[in-house]
Amino acid sequence: MDLFPSPWFHLGGDEYFGLAWKECPGCQKLAQAAREAGEDNAELQTMFSKCLGDHDKYLLYRRLMRRVCAFVVSKGRQPVLWDDLSWQGNYPAGVVVNQ
Numbered sequence: 001m002d003l004f005p006s007p008w009f010h011l012g013g014d015e016y017f018g019l020a021w022k023e024c025p026g027c028q029k030l031a032q033a034a035r036e037a038g039e040d041n042a043e044l045q046t047m048f049s050k051c052l053g054d055h056d057k058y059l060l061y062r063r064l065m066r067r068v069c070a071f072v073v074s075k076g077r078q079p080v081l082w083d084d085l086s087w088q089g090n091y092p093a094g095v096v097v098n099q
């Protein structure tokens with residue numbers, strides 16, 4: 001964190017296609033748990049139906065980003081995310097989602 005002294009910390013990661021997650025049984029269990037927890041809906045399915053790679057990658061991407069955001073916040077920084085995969089992600093307070 002010392003390498004980047006800004007109060008904001010951009011996490012990126014939105015370029016990932018999710019193909020390895022599709023092949024991972026543990027990842028698929030996490031994606032299913034996200035669906036069962038109500039993190040998926042018809043609007044999101046439509047939005048991501050034409051994306052490159054695994055169409056369910058947003059479920060795991062958002063889970064991962066929530067964990068990374070919590071870490072960044074614990075270090076006194078404000079996380080910044082791109083909105084394409086982060087949309088409707090239920091992130092910690094203070095997270096900035098860029099368009």
